[in-house]
Amino acid sequence: MAEAVVFYVFGAIAVIGSALMITRRNPVSSAWSLVIVMVCLAALFVALSATFVAAMQIIVYAGAVMVLFLFVVMLLNLSEEELGKPKVTGIKILGIIVSVGFLVELIAMSLRAPAETGGLVEGFGQIIPIARLLFTTYLLPFEITSVILLAAIVGAVVLAQRKREKK
Amino acid sequence: MITLNHYLVLSGILFTVGAVGVVARRNTIVIFMSIELMLNAANLAMVAASRALGDMGGHVFVLMVMAVAAAEAGVGLAIILMIYRIRGTVNADDMNLLKW
Amino acid sequence: MTVEYTSWLWLIPFFPLLGTLVNGIVGSKLPRQVVSLIACGSIFLSFLVSVFYATIKLPRVEGGEVLINVVYTWLSSGNLVARAAFQFDRLSMVMSLVVTGVGFLIHVYSIGYMGHDPGYARYFTYLNLFAGAMLILVLGANLPVMFIGWEGVGLCSYLLIGFWFEDNEKASAGKKAFIVNRIGDFGFLIGIFSLFFFLGKVDFVGMQHAIERGGKDVLTGGWFSLGALGTPMVVTVICLCLFLGATGKSAQLPLYVWLPDAMAGPTPVSALIHAATMVTAGVYMVARLNFLFALSSTACLVVATVGGLTAIYSATIALTQNDIKKVLAYSTVSQLGYMFVGVGVMAYSAGIFHLMTHAFFKALLFLGSGSVIHAMGGEQDMRKMGGLKKHMPITYWTFLIATIAISGIFPFSGFFSKDEILWKAWANGYQFIWAICWVGAGITAFYMFRLVFMTFYGECRADEETKHHLHESPASMTIPLVILAILSVVGGWVGVPAILGGSNRIERYIEPVFEAAAPVLAGLPEHSHGEEWLFVLLSLGIAGAGIYLSWYMYRARTELPGKMAEAVPPLYKLSLNKYYVDEIYDAAVVKPILNTSDYFLWRFFDTWIVDGLVNGMANLFKNVLGEGLRRLQSGVVNSYAVYFLLGALLVLGYMLWWS
Numbered sequence: 001m002a003e004a005v006v007f008y009v010f011g012a013i014a015v016i017g018s019a020l021m022i023t024r025r026n027p028v029s030s031a032w033s034l035v036i037v038m039v040c041l042a043a044l045f046v047a048l049s050a051t052f053v054a055a056m057q058i059i060v061y062a063g064a065v066m067v068l069f070l071f072v073v074m075l076l077n078l079s080e081e082e083l084g085k086p087k088v089t090g091i092k093i094l095g096i097i098v099s100v101g102f103l104v105e106l107i108a109m110s111l112r113a114p115a116e117t118g119g120l121v122e123g124f125g126q127i128i129p130i131a132r133l134l135f136t137t138y139l140l141p142f143e144i145t146s147v148i149l150l151a152a153i154v155g156a157v158v159l160a161q162r163k164r165e166k167k
Numbered sequence: 168m169i170t171l172n173h174y175l176v177l178s179g180i181l182f183t184v185g186a187v188g189v190v191a192r193r194n195t196i197v198i199f200m201s202i203e204l205m206l207n208a209a210n211l212a213m214v215a216a217s218r219a220l221g222d223m224g225g226h227v228f229v230l231m232v233m234a235v236a237a238a239e240a241g242v243g244l245a246i247i248l249m250i251y252r253i254r255g256t257v258n259a260d261d262m263n264l265l266k267w
Numbered sequence: 268m269t270v271e272y273t274s275w276l277w278l279i280p281f282f283p284l285l286g287t288l289v290n291g292i293v294g295s296k297l298p299r300q301v302v303s304l305i306a307c308g309s310i311f312l313s314f315l316v317s318v319f320y321a322t323i324k325l326p327r328v329e330g331g332e333v334l335i336n337v338v339y340t341w342l343s344s345g346n347l348v349a350r351a352a353f354q355f356d357r358l359s360m361v362m363s364l365v366v367t368g369v370g371f372l373i374h375v376y377s378i379g380y381m382g383h384d385p386g387y388a389r390y391f392t393y394l395n396l397f398a399g400a401m402l403i404l405v406l407g408a409n410l411p412v413m414f415i416g417w418e419g420v421g422l423c424s425y426l427l428i429g430f431w432f433e434d435n436e437k438a439s440a441g442k443k444a445f446i447v448n449r450i451g452d453f454g455f456l457i458g459i460f461s462l463f464f465f466l467g468k469v470d471f472v473g474m475q476h477a478i479e480r481g482g483k484d485v486l487t488g489g490w491f492s493l494g495a496l497g498t499p500m501v502v503t504v505i506c507l508c509l510f511l512g513a514t515g516k517s518a519q520l521p522l523y524v525w526l527p528d529a530m531a532g533p534t535p536v537s538a539l540i541h542a543a544t545m546v547t548a549g550v551y552m553v554a555r556l557n558f559l560f561a562l563s564s565t566a567c568l569v570v571a572t573v574g575g576l577t578a579i580y581s582a583t584i585a586l587t588q589n590d591i592k593k594v595l596a597y598s599t600v601s602q603l604g605y606m607f608v609g610v611g612v613m614a615y616s617a618g619i620f621h622l623m624t625h626a627f628f629k630a631l632l633f634l635g636s637g638s639v640i641h642a643m644g645g646e647q648d649m650r651k652m653g654g655l656k657k658h659m660p661i662t663y664w665t666f667l668i669a670t671i672a673i674s675g676i677f678p679f680s681g682f683f684s685k686d687e688i689l690w691k692a693w694a695n696g697y698q699f700i701w702a703i704c705w706v707g708a709g710i711t712a713f714y715m716f717r718l719v720f721m722t723f724y725g726e727c728r729a730d731e732e733t734k735h736h737l738h739e740s741p742a743s744m745t746i747p748l749v750i751l752a753i754l755s756v757v758g759g760w761v762g763v764p765a766i767l768g769g770s771n772r773i774e775r776y777i778e779p780v781f782e783a784a785a786p787v788l789a790g791l792p793e794h795s796h797g798e799e800w801l802f803v804l805l806s807l808g809i810a811g812a813g814i815y816l817s818w819y820m821y822r823a824r825t826e827l828p829g830k831m832a833e834a835v836p837p838l839y840k841l842s843l844n845k846y847y848v849d850e851i852y853d854a855a856v857v858k859p860i861l862n863t864s865d866y867f868l869w870r871f872f873d874t875w876i877v878d879g880l881v882n883g884m885a886n887l888f889k890n891v892l893g894e895g896l897r898r899l900q901s902g903v904v905n906s907y908a909v910y911f912l913l914g915a916l917l918v919l920g921y922m923l924w925w926s
Contacts, residue, residue, distance in 0.1 A: 003169050004168075004169050007169045007173060007174075007177075011177050014177070014181060015177075015180055015181065015184070018181055018184040018185065018188075018204055019184060021184075021188065021197075021200060021201070021204065022184060022185075022187060022188035022191065022192060022197070022201060027194055027196050027197055030196075030197050030200055031200065034200050034203065034204060037181075037204065037207065038207065041207055041210070041211055044174075044177075044211060045211075045214055048174070048214050048215055048218045049218060050214045050217070050218065050226055050229075052226065053210075053214055053226050053229050053230065056229075056230060056233060057210075057233070060233050060234075060237055061203075061207070061233060061236070061237075064237060065203065065236065065237050065240045068240060068241065068244060069196065069199070069200060069203075069240070069244065072196065072244045072247065072248060073196055075248070076196075076248075076251055076257060078194075078257065087193075091190070092190060092191050095186075095187070095190030095191060096187055096190065096191065098190075099183050099186045099187045099190065100183070102182075102183055102186065103179060103180065103183040106175075106176075106178075106179030106182065106183065107176055107179055109175075109179075110172050110175030110176045110178075110179055111172055111176075113171050113172055113175060113219075114171070114219075120218070120221055121221060124218075124221070124223065125218075125223075125226065129223045129226075130223060130226055130227060130230070133223055133224060133227050134227055134230075137224075138224070138227050138231075141227075141231055142231075145231055145234045145235065148234065148235060148238050149234060149237070149238050151238070152237075152238030152239070152241045152242050153241070155241075155242045155245065156241045156242055156244075156245040159242070159245035159246060159248070159249055160245045160248055160249070
């Protein structure tokens with residue numbers, strides 16, 4: 001019962017937030033809407049007993065990635081005319097149609113999944129099972145992820161610095 | 168009863184909205200945000216499935232996705248900043264050097 | 268039939284072809300004497316080899332049958348085996364001797380006639396090529412090799428008729444010859460294919476064996492039904508197809524129209540190709556395939572009828588022609604008709620005999636007319652000639668001998684051969700054909716003597732300048748005339764029939780080749796010697812009547828021809844204009860084909876459909892696919908995302924609902 005309420009309420013807010021995100025002209029508004037979506041998703045994660053992932057969602061996604069987005073948006077500081085006027089082009093119509101079709105297919109796929117949910121082990125979604133998996137079975141992806149992060153850091157620093165004056 | 172199917176449908180809706188955003192918006196940053204939304208939808212689907220199957224591997228994978236998404240966001244936004252510096256615009260329509 | 272193998276037959280066609288090669292490549296740089304030496308020498312060598320084979324080699328073969336010389340295996344594909352092989356039996360002996368002998372004389376004659384022509388080397392190249400191809404034709408041991416020769420002589424005919432090609436009319440005459448021949452060749456090819464289909468063999472010896480071993484039943488079976496006309500035998504259809512080829516090559520109805528136009532070529536060419544040799548190829552072909560024709564009485568009847576009708580038809584045209592060469596051309600068509608009557612009534616040796624004697628006197632007639640034209644400075648209209656016998660005695664006397672021979676007067680050669688044909692036509696049961704040939708003989712005598720009287724007798728109607736230049740031709744031209752005249756007299760003496768005390772050597776000599784016809788002929792009723800004498804007298808009588816009438820109209824009362832022409836203008840005009848056949852063919856056949864080719868095939872089919880297809884394909888790739896697809900590269904990232912989605916959509920759809 002409680003799960004149903006949580007699902008429907010937070011699900012609706014997430015959908016509305018996503019809709020807002022793609023329709024707002026001001027990129028700051030879009031960013032904030034996305035933050036709302038992420039928070040709702042975190043709530044849904046909690047409802048799914050994925051407590052650690054929910055925490056990570058808030059800390060990493062909403063707290064770091066979205067803040068980064070906001071930084072960049074405000075750094076660019078686009079004026080009204082720079083933002084441009086909305087245009088309706090053929091490719092947009094096609095894209096929307098394709099997306100709707102895609103949605104239909106996704107729903108069709110989703111409805112085919114088996115509905116029963118099995119029982120959960122002790123400590124499902126807690127940090128200990130995750131850690132156990134992360135450092136044994138999925139050790140290699142873990143290490144590689146760290147390399148990816150390193151590459152991202154280096155790349156971002158190199159890309160974003162201003163040109164040095166030639167001495 | 169909220170079953171796996173419900174979560175999958177919700178994930179699908181969010182994914183589609185993100186796809187529409189990628190298609191319909193011209194502001195590169197907003198396109199980027201739509202991509203993040205799509206990634207989140209995938210995460211949701213994965214967590215829901217992990218719950219249904221009782222396998223924690225889904226959560227681990229979600230963590231990986233988040234890490235990669237963060238890395239990608241960092242580098243991508245840096246690139247957008249560079250493009251703004253050079254071209255003066257973040258409008259996707261103006262970045263059409265690959266046009267026929 | 269015994270077959271022996273020999274090794275040197277190929278030399279006979281080889282020498283002239285070698286002459287062609289040499290004269291063709293370096294001839295224009297060699298002095299004229301060398302060119303003529305090469306050309307005439309090569310043919311003379313062929314003649315010697317033919318004589319060698321005829322007198323020494325052939326009689327040594329047991330039973331005197333066949334000698335075969337296989338050069339190499341040409342076609343060998345499945346059941347079809349055609350070797351490049353030459354065959355020498357009595358029939359080809361006669362043919363090759365005639366071709367090389369008369370050919371040699373004409374080559375010598377050409378030295379004088381074409382002496383001033385700038386295309387001297389080219390002329391002799393073509394003439395040698397013709398001789399080589401003709402020899403391949405008569406010596407071929409199978410139908411494909413014969414067909415090569417067939418086509419080769421057709422080609423040379425085209426080249427030589429249109430020798431002076433700068434004149435459009437002459438070039439067109441060459442084209443006409445080739446194209447009309449082609450129609451006949453189509454029939455010939457169908458015949459060859461059908462023969463192979465039914466008998467499995469294309470060489471003459473092999474075909475005869477196949478027929479003996481049961482091929483006869485295949486051939487005499489019915490082929491396809493023609494409804495009310497019944498079901499013809501296979502062999503009838505094949506023979507008629509082959510005969511179509513013969514009508515084309517030998518200028519019979521309905522494909523004779525090219526021969527009169529062929530007179531546009533140099534006169535020695537007319538003599539060699541269109542009198543003595545090429546046009547006889549059709550007769551040779553029927554004679555060679557006698558074992559086929561003997562199986563089908565329908566085909567024989569058709570051959571004889573066409574021959575007879577052609578004979579009298581073209582004789583009536585020759586009556587009114589004013590060009591000396593045209594008279595001789597129609598006369599040739601007519602005499603070829605006689606030859607076909609001969610082989611059609613299954614008197615094969617008579618037909619070949621007439622072929623031989625005709626080669627002598629017709630070549631002589633043409634060469635003599637060439638001499639006249641040469642003296643007249645190129646004038647060919649008989650109305651402008653006359654009284655030439657004082658100026659050109661040798662030409663006159665040889666010409667007269669040839670005319671008497673062609674009219675069939677005893678004891679010249681034409682009498683024996685033509686009379687033999689007429690007698691056999693009656694004796695073998697073709698009385699109606701005898702009748703039309705008999706009338707034709709009279710007309711022949713009439714118009715030939717008309718020619719002689721108009722050209723050589725009376726007052727000279729040429730203008731003053733031409734009269735001054737009238738002279739006898741040089742020795743290179745008159746010596747062949749004399750030789751041919753001698754042959755025209757004595758050539759018939761090999762075929763003196765029994766009733767006149769002779770032993771008809773030539774018939775008995777060639778007869779073994781035609782053994783297939785023997786069973787059919789044996790079934791015919793016997794005729795008495797008295798009957799034969801009657802017909803001899805009838806032939807002589809009508810010839811004499813023709814000559815007398817001609818003398819009466821053209822010597823005694825020379826105003827008569829003009830009055831007669833005025834009395835019946837439609838008849839006269841019909842004959843003078845050759846029954847308007849050329850105009851009819853032009854309107855009925857040529858124009859529709861030209862129009863179809865132009866408006867339908869070219870303007871519609873080629874331009875719209877063929878070009879349309881090609882251009883359309885190119886257009887498809889360039890405009891539709893190229894231009895269209897490149898618009899996908901818009902440079903805008905959003906559209907690329909749409910394409911991703913589209914792809915994912917399709918793949919998902921496939922996975923969901925199809926598999």
